[in-house]
Amino acid sequence: MNKQDVTIYDVAREAKVSMATVSRVVNGNNNVRKETRDRVMEVIKRLHYQPNAVAQGLASKRTTTVGLIVPDLTNLYFAELSKGIDDIAVLYKYNIIISSVENRLMKEDAVIQGLLNKQVDGVIYMSNKLSEEAAEAFKRTDTPVVLAGTVSDNLEFPSANIDYKKADTEALNLLLNDGKKKLALIVGDKEAPINRNHRIPAFEKFVADNELEGCEIFDNIKDYSDGYNLYPELAKKGINGAIITKDVSSVGLLNSALDRGAKVPEDFEIVTASATQIASVVRPALTTIKQPLYDLGAVAMRMLTKLMNDEGLEDKHIVLPYELIKKQSTLNK
Amino acid sequence: MNKQDVTIYDVAREAKVSMATVSRVVNGNNNVRKETRDRVMEVIKRLHYQPNAVAQGLASKRTTTVGLIVPDLTNLYFAELSKGIDDIAVLYKYNIIISSVENRLMKEDAVIQGLLNKQVDGVIYMSNKLSEEAAEAFKRTDTPVVLAGTVSDNLEFPSANIDYKKADTEALNLLLNDGKKKLALIVGDKEAPINRNHRIPAFEKFVADNELEGCEIFDNIKDYSDGYNLYPELAKKGINGAIITKDVSSVGLLNSALDRGAKVPEDFEIVTASATQIASVVRPALTTIKQPLYDLGAVAMRMLTKLMNDEGLEDKHIVLPYELIKKQSTLNK
DNA sequence: CTGAAAGCGCTAACAA
DNA sequence: TTGTTAGCGCTTTCAG
Numbered sequence: 001m002n003k004q005d006v007t008i009y010d011v012a013r014e015a016k017v018s019m020a021t022v023s024r025v026v027n028g029n030n031n032v033r034k035e036t037r038d039r040v041m042e043v044i045k046r047l048h049y050q051p052n053a054v055a056q057g058l059a060s061k062r063t064t065t066v067g068l069i070v071p072d073l074t075n076l077y078f079a080e081l082s083k084g085i086d087d088i089a090v091l092y093k094y095n096i097i098i099s100s101v102e103n104r105l106m107k108e109d110a111v112i113q114g115l116l117n118k119q120v121d122g123v124i125y126m127s128n129k130l131s132e133e134a135a136e137a138f139k140r141t142d143t144p145v146v147l148a149g150t151v152s153d154n155l156e157f158p159s160a161n162i163d164y165k166k167a168d169t170e171a172l173n174l175l176l177n178d179g180k181k182k183l184a185l186i187v188g189d190k191e192a193p194i195n196r197n198h199r200i201p202a203f204e205k206f207v208a209d210n211e212l213e214g215c216e217i218f219d220n221i222k223d224y225s226d227g228y229n230l231y232p233e234l235a236k237k238g239i240n241g242a243i244i245t246k247d248v249s250s251v252g253l254l255n256s257a258l259d260r261g262a263k264v265p266e267d268f269e270i271v272t273a274s275a276t277q278i279a280s281v282v283r284p285a286l287t288t289i290k291q292p293l294y295d296l297g298a299v300a301m302r303m304l305t306k307l308m309n310d311e312g313l314e315d316k317h318i319v320l321p322y323e324l325i326k327k328q329s330t331l332n333k
Numbered sequence: 334m335n336k337q338d339v340t341i342y343d344v345a346r347e348a349k350v351s352m353a354t355v356s357r358v359v360n361g362n363n364n365v366r367k368e369t370r371d372r373v374m375e376v377i378k379r380l381h382y383q384p385n386a387v388a389q390g391l392a393s394k395r396t397t398t399v400g401l402i403v404p405d406l407t408n409l410y411f412a413e414l415s416k417g418i419d420d421i422a423v424l425y426k427y428n429i430i431i432s433s434v435e436n437r438l439m440k441e442d443a444v445i446q447g448l449l450n451k452q453v454d455g456v457i458y459m460s461n462k463l464s465e466e467a468a469e470a471f472k473r474t475d476t477p478v479v480l481a482g483t484v485s486d487n488l489e490f491p492s493a494n495i496d497y498k499k500a501d502t503e504a505l506n507l508l509l510n511d512g513k514k515k516l517a518l519i520v521g522d523k524e525a526p527i528n529r530n531h532r533i534p535a536f537e538k539f540v541a542d543n544e545l546e547g548c549e550i551f552d553n554i555k556d557y558s559d560g561y562n563l564y565p566e567l568a569k570k571g572i573n574g575a576i577i578t579k580d581v582s583s584v585g586l587l588n589s590a591l592d593r594g595a596k597v598p599e600d601f602e603i604v605t606a607s608a609t610q611i612a613s614v615v616r617p618a619l620t621t622i623k624q625p626l627y628d629l630g631a632v633a634m635r636m637l638t639k640l641m642n643d644e645g646l647e648d649k650h651i652v653l654p655y656e657l658i659k660k661q662s663t664l665n666k
Numbered sequence: 667c668t669g670a671a672a673g674c675g676c677t678a679a680c681a682a
Numbered sequence: 683t684t685g686t687t688a689g690c691g692c693t694t695t696c697a698g
Contacts, residue, residue: 008675008676017684019675019676019677020678020684021684021685022676023676023677024683026676031683033684036684050446050450051676052391052450052675053450053451053452054387054396055391055674055675055676055690056675056676057387057676057690058676058677058691059677059690061690065430073406073412073415073416074412074413074416076412082407083433090439095432096431097398097428097429098429099429100416100423104423115428116383117383117384117386119386224610224614252614255614277557277611281557281584281585281615282616283616340690341692342691351670352691352692353668353693354667354668354669355692356693360693364668365667366668385690387690388690388691388692389691390674391674391675391676391690391691391692391693392673392674392691392693392694
């Protein structure tokens, strides 16, 4: 059987109606007499007609496809966001074209352009750092864009997030309350807007407000071994409490601390800021800022569907509640 | 700026050539005089012309898009396969439409049909269990299909896998050699072809060959808590060595065993059969059958590119080497 | 090396 | 309620 053996034209002829009528039936348009509709449906069934979505897309200028831009699929943070997005996409009958952008030769704006050339109806952007060129590319187009689990510098794009400042401050308070005063904020990339504009200012404010000494921000801690290798430095500096944004790094740090004979949480407390599976299966279990990743994705996609239907957004920036889950990597006095 | 303000026609007029020539330039066809090419290129740059991939797709009947069918994105097994696929896809300039099929109301064949309607040039199927309808849908179409990290009952589709029988047998030998004789095979779904046709027969053969008593197969262990809750039953039955196919379950089992005071690996040994991140960060680290997931994905996608170019496959079923990584959840005598 | 012209399969006014 | 008729933006023979 060939790629497309039966077209709308075949159905029309066989059902003795015009292509327009078949098109109406296929698209659920009500302006068709029931009798006609049934006849057309019967022929569609009989001939196994399937509409060619590419032709539909060209004619209607809507592809029912959205683009997803994600750094890395194997990072559970993004995988869980994606799952939320996907479920809502299915609900609204959109397909998803996924593009990873981390460690790619192709520049981000080229990736975006590729998506736009495919005529996606919308884009969800999840990379932690919205580059200049990417922002420019988005601004040049009518195609709606929503950010999920990431922020832009000036709120120009709709987004779904948690209140990172509040979450971090609450976590820092937990550490301080446990008697830990030499604190660290450990991030993957200082320049990511989420860190630059939220986490770092919150950390600095907390340190200043509480007149803490010897607190420090560590940058460039991205994977398990980064975390593992960082611990000695923390120990030397007397750091006894840390918030880490990536949970794989947290686990590395945790294991490293344990391997070097540190007592967690007595000597050293850890809070991880993205509660994926991985944080909950290690022992001692990690205290986490639990972000509602699935929901963030779902909400972002829901916003996008509204924009794609020109419905407008009542709220451009949705903030979902987080939870501080206290486990065994903190004393929780 | 509108979705598409400049078309091939605009470029043609501006460059004083025909659309055909512009098309040739865009597609890198050599039959264009350098002078003409340069002129067209200049106009393309100047007008910021971007080809409409949907129109290209309709006219050429190739969309440079492939469909990915995956149970669940947040399962690292599939995420890592997907990463390999994605990297090769980028290399060959294909986009990826990803469809999750686990816990969906939509039946698998409907998902596949949706992909075919979008005129994908090929499909990579990674679900653990290729349903009847799915296989039928694939057989009805000319669109090439490749299986990655999964098998079909009768080798009808090209695939990339490891030798599951050999891997499991090697792992079982490790357990036996460590003195563990009451062994378990713990799977997510007994009926998945990979289990039914490979892992289970290998297990049964091993048990028979070594005349072991009290060995057993456990089904339906899919997530962390399934694994966690299974341990008491294993303990009661005196099972002292287990191969588990899902590593999240392995971790549940491990933690459960430790929580109940069992010594791992002295009293109880564990080998997990899919070495994702999660298996390597827990303590004691899990001994794993390390499948080259990234490579399996990459190889599958490479096969697909060949099929999409009608190049034919020298080898329909590619078997990649695995590694048995001995860690602390086995004695490794 | 280049252009003319016929589609690809469908949607969407507009008429009837 | 239905049909006619232009396209959507591009590729691809076929001629020249």
